[in-house]
Amino acid sequence: MKLFKIGGNVFKYLLLIGILTACNHDEPVSPASNSTTGVNEENAKTNAALKLVKYGDDGVQYIKSGKFMGMLYRVSNATTYRKYTYNDNNGTTNLFITCTSYSQATNAKIGESIYEIANGRCIAVTGSNGDSCQYKYNASGLLDEVTMFYQSSWAKWNYSYIFNAPTNAYRLDKIVAINNAGPVQEAKFTYTAIADKYPLNPENINTEPLLPFFGKFSDVLIKDIEIKSTSGTQWTNFREYNYVLDNAGYVTSRTQAYHPFGKGSNQSLSTSTMNFKYSQYWQGI
Numbered sequence: 001m002k003l004f005k006i007g008g009n010v011f012k013y014l015l016l017i018g019i020l021t022a023c024n025h026d027e028p029v030s031p032a033s034n035s036t037t038g039v040n041e042e043n044a045k046t047n048a049a050l051k052l053v054k055y056g057d058d059g060v061q062y063i064k065s066g067k068f069m070g071m072l073y074r075v076s077n078a079t080t081y082r083k084y085t086y087n088d089n090n091g092t093t094n095l096f097i098t099c100t101s102y103s104q105a106t107n108a109k110i111g112e113s114i115y116e117i118a119n120g121r122c123i124a125v126t127g128s129n130g131d132s133c134q135y136k137y138n139a140s141g142l143l144d145e146v147t148m149f150y151q152s153s154w155a156k157w158n159y160s161y162i163f164n165a166p167t168n169a170y171r172l173d174k175i176v177a178i179n180n181a182g183p184v185q186e187a188k189f190t191y192t193a194i195a196d197k198y199p200l201n202p203e204n205i206n207t208e209p210l211l212p213f214f215g216k217f218s219d220v221l222i223k224d225i226e227i228k229s230t231s232g233t234q235w236t237n238f239r240e241y242n243y244v245l246d247n248a249g250y251v252t253s254r255t256q257a258y259h260p261f262g263k264g265s266n267q268s269l270s271t272s273t274m275n276f277k278y279s280q281y282w283q284g285i
Helices: none
Strands: 051-055 058-062 072-076 080-087 095-103 109-118 121-127 132-137 143-150 153-164 169-179 182-195 220-229 236-245 251-259 270-279
Touching: 182 236
Parallel strands: none
Antiparallel strands: 051 058, 051 270, 058 072, 072 080, 080 095, 095 109, 109 121, 121 132, 132 143, 143 153, 153 169, 169 182, 182 220, 220 236, 236 251, 251 270
């Protein structure tokens, strides 16, 4: 799991390398054309059984029967795969989800993360390297604070939201990263007018993108993210996104333009894409 591949020096520099990093599933491409507008809700085809089955390089499978029907079961790509198991018979009222990662070539176990779910929200995650996270939510059920611990080190992220009255929805506005010296970094989000028909957790904000237990972050798709340092050496980078939608309004591809020297600078500009596929006939066990 991205969140818990932390060891020694990696954690030391965690707050210095940016809240958000390029998605490992992305592949270099030419920039895609902008999607014009979201599909009219009246004409949008919706299906409660529709599932995401391709997430970038990852194939996604689900549990097909029983009390956990529809929940994530397996996520796999050419080099690794992850299996998810569910335990709600543990002497508490909480649900524990164990995510175990394996090598495709050898089936050797690579790592493990355990998610603790209470009242529909993830409240803690522990990793096999001795790292852990605690999650707190506000009165509206939105993610408010994440604190990560590794050995004697810690880091914290505070989340704030704006309320969009026309759609009666909250949208993630900022994430502020903090260490024992105070705030060190800030990520600022802006949004398109395109409805997010299949909401996932944004990548690399200390959540698991495919697990629906971290609250809701927006009703529309992200337009861009600007990340700035707030102490020490001043730096900034900027990521902007364009989307291609199918006829039902679901995202089929997302192109990221990464400006490592900030908004308005095309120095070392790079682009990458991520494809999405959905099906009513999803696979699993």
